[in-house]
Structure formats: structure tokens, C-alpha cells
Amino acid sequence: MKKNFVWAVFLIASTLICTNAYTADEIISIHEIKASPFNYDEKEVNLKGIAKDPTRIPLMSLKAYVLEDGSGEITILTNAGLPVMGREITIRARVESLAIIKGEALGMTVVELERYEYH
Numbered sequence: 338m339k340k341n342f343v344w345a346v347f348l349i350a351s352t353l354i355c356t357n358a359y360t361a362d363e364i365i366s367i368h369e370i371k372a373s374p375f376n377y378d379e380k381e382v383n384l385k386g387i388a389k390d391p392t393r394i395p396l397m398s399l400k401a402y403v404l405e406d407g408s409g410e411i412t413i414l415t416n417a418g419l420p421v422m423g424r425e426i427t428i429r430a431r432v433e434s435l436a437i438i439k440g441e442a443l444g445m446t447v448v449e450l451e452r453y454e455y456h
Contacts, residue, residue: 368408370432374442377432381450385427388420415449427453
């Protein structure tokens with residue numbers, strides 16, 4: 338009976354840890370990415386900030402917005418609909434650069450993979 342209780346607690350704790358994927362420790366500041374883009378190239382990152390300045394060009398299927406987190410701003414490309422502007426969101430995104438030369442990223446883009454909006 339005691340063994341079953343311990344297993345139940347373990348399973349519940351594991352589930353809570355796995356479903357709460359975004360903690361403050363995992364959020365990367367925009368300043369960090371811009372200061373060291375080579376450290377994040379071809380990696381997934383979690384970003385949190387306020388969405389603003391939407392761009393949508395239907396002929397090119399381009400949708401983008403600016404994410405601001407207090408440390409800086411970065412343009413986010415998305416295949417989803419644009420987020421509600423002026424609201425805080427958390428995203429999982431992939432940082433990609435066309436090239437990195439002497440530590441400088443050329444053509445850096447941040448592509449949204451998943452979005453969590455707060456209501």
C-alpha cells in the first residue's frame with residue numbers, strides 16, 4: 338500500500354514537471370540572443386514578451402511581429418495567425434542565421450514554433 342502511494346506521488350510529480358515546460362529559468366532574454374547569436378544558432382529557445390508591430394504580406398505568405406521583453410526587441414516570423422498586439426506571450430522559437438562570420442550573425446531570423454498567449 339505504501340509502495341503504491343509513493344508511485345502515485347512520483348507519477349503526479351512527473352506529470353506536473355513535464356506539463357509545466359516553461360519556467361523562468363528557461364526563458365532567454367532577447368538581449369542574450371542579440372549579444373551572442375552564434376550561441377543560439379540552429380537552437381530552440383523560449384522567449385517571453387509583449388507582441389507589437391505586426392506585418393502581414395499575403396502575396397508572400399509572410400507574417401511577422403516584434404517581441405519586446407524589456408531587454409530588447411526582436412522580429413519573429415510566424416506561420417500561425419498574428420498574436421494579439423500589446424499582450425504578453427511566451428513562444429518557443431528557432432534561431433537561424435544565414436551565416437556566422439567572426440561571431441557576427443548575418444541574416445538572423447527567429448521563427449515561431451509554438452505560442453502561449455495569456456488572457
